[in-house]
Amino acid sequence: MQREEIRGVLKGIFEEETGETLESLSDDTRIVEELGLDSVDVVSLIMRVEQNFRIRISHAELAEMANIGSLLDLVVAKVNRPAGEDGHRTAAAA
16 A cells, blocks of 8 residues: 555544544644544554554554654555564455
8 A cells, every 4th residue: 555545544544533624644743742632542543543454553663653654654564564574464464
């Protein structure tokens, strides 16, 4: 999947989670501060991202995500990684 395709899916997930329409979802958008998400919202969002893309995001990776760009980088890398390469993608996602 391409970065902009993933951005569109993430935008839809964010809108469903927050109940608000987002004008855009730029790389610089700060997940907590600008989108108004608390820690519970972030966990719920990440669970939806994991389910949608059939990936796993570790606690360490989550701690490093401050903005949409870092989340996109991580999802793009995981989605485009061959299944089973590091145990983060399931074989069904191939």
